[in-house]
Amino acid sequence: MEALKSLTAQALVVHRDNIDTDQIIPARFLKVTDKAGLGDALFADWRYAEDGTPKADFVLNQPWAKGRKILVAGQNFGSGSSREHAPWALLGYGFRAVLARSFADIFRNNALKNGVLPVALGEAEHGKVLAALAANRDEALTVDLEACAVSLGGERIASFEVDAFARHCLLNGLDQLGYLLHFEADIARYEAERSQRAY
């Protein structure tokens, strides 16, 4: 996982609530056996017509949208399935942070494990971000994981919470498997106790 300390980048807004993982990446793209190349399938049904041509009115298809690294959405982002293809697709497209009012539990976990930072904002702070981007879509945002803060034009507008361990891993580009493997002795002890059980 690529470390993330602080990110200053332009953003894209898809202002909808309950953006489910079937919208983030439809199931027909889950027939892969690796993680690469899923960026093209991100929001596929909103992004492309049936024949594969980009839909002119969808924000990801605007010429200015290229290279944006922050996605701004509404409430309950990532609801639905546990498919990790959702953060893989976001990452594949180039997004490193999603700013939303709230996140579904499984998506949040999956995103953090892939270097995509879910930032939950309160109503007022979320409103500020939307207003700033409505006024100037090219406005850069800073998402600072060290300070757990979001700033706009150099001014800190929100702080956010992240699980302490996930933050530690993301700041340092660590994955959790290495940490888990470290507890081999505890696992073995647990398993030995367990095998004493009468069933």
Next chain:
Amino acid sequence: MSQQAQTLVDKVWDRHIVSEQPDRPSMIYIDLHLIHEVTSPQAFAALEERGLKLRQPERTVATMDHSTPTDPRRLEVLDGQSRKQLDLLRRNCEKYGVTLYGLGHNRNGIVHVIGPELGLTQPGMTIVCGDSHTSTHGAFGALAFGIGTTEVSHVLATQCLLQHRPKSFEVRVDGELPEGVGAKDIALAIIAEIGTDGGTGHVFEFRGSAIEALSMEGRMTLCNMSIEAGARAGLVAPDEKTFAYLEGRDFAPKGAAWQAAVADWRSLSTDEGATFSRSLTLDASKLAPMITFGTNPGMGQAIDKDLPRPEDLGSDQAAAELQKALDYMGLESGKALLGHPVDVVFIGSCTNSRISDLREAAEIFKGRQVAEGVRTLVVPGSQDIKRQAEAEGLDAVFRAAGAEWREPGCSMCIAMNGDQLSPGQYAVSTSNRNFEGRQGRGGRTFLASPRTAAAAAIKGCVTDPRTVKAG
């Protein structure tokens, strides 16, 4: 362990703590890890990359379900990409010594159907799968939840996960369900009430007289839908019905071990005086058959109500969301949904493909015909269920009515295997998600119970099942 009054969730949790460190999530042990073709390939690749072993092959069980054709010709109609995924799962299972109930196996089926059926799912266990509907197994008093592929690799390698203790959310349903109303209607009513994120950060414990009265199949339907309300898991305390369901199943303990297990499982209920973080109470006697009209499972209501109006909603954002959903669905606010034409009826999925669901549907199909122009698929959840249904003659009822009787699999629930809606088509479906395009690009889904789905099939439109008597 503490002497304080505890919830069921906390009891199961405490039994599985392997290690707790400051500022770190708890490390918990996983008793049963279910895997399938779609969310496991990259996890096995992670083991491979690091040269790790699978820690507990006997706690890992695999099936093929998401992309398997339900067409009786099966392998002939399998697409190349799906074939590659299935082949890879087979190779991974062989290499790492995992039991596979694959395509062609006489116990194959949907992962959340075969776990309980084989007796793998047991009270007090922790159960995970790279699949959000793992919550289904909570019906047995197990703490069961969906995980992503990275976590699948963690469990493969260590049999453990890093997790925070979930908060518990009491969902109490008392009273007697009216005729024609079942577990699916309870589930849809709960989600309509609290929304698709109402349970975020929590685990549901379903309790109350209406829950006790549900069959194990009904409890599975209800727990299955927990995730649609945002709760990663939902569970029901085990009772005599649970034990009766499990006794004698392939992997259930036998003899003295069975006695010991049941004695232990009886302690798995929430103590008197334990507190929940949140509570919700529903009166079962007031429930009606439910149906969804929108593009998430929270957009549901009693089937005989008129469609909601965006202008009646509190916030502009909510009104805009509802309008978008109605537009996608091609529906007009304020109108009735009853009588709305239907193109496809799907009876299946890990929510409603069990024998009781098929019996419920067959009662309505019996002696009747599927309406002209309606395609009806009945997809049993497993080979076991298929055999049982055939032994009871249910397949003959479906076929005589003009419905298709298919091979087991996820099928049109996720539309990865060729079973899918065409753009614009309307389906009444017993599955769990009505997201845009979930059942095929541009398809429009009304979620409902097997009874309501069967009634729609014979009438050709959205129909109140209470108006269609058993045939």
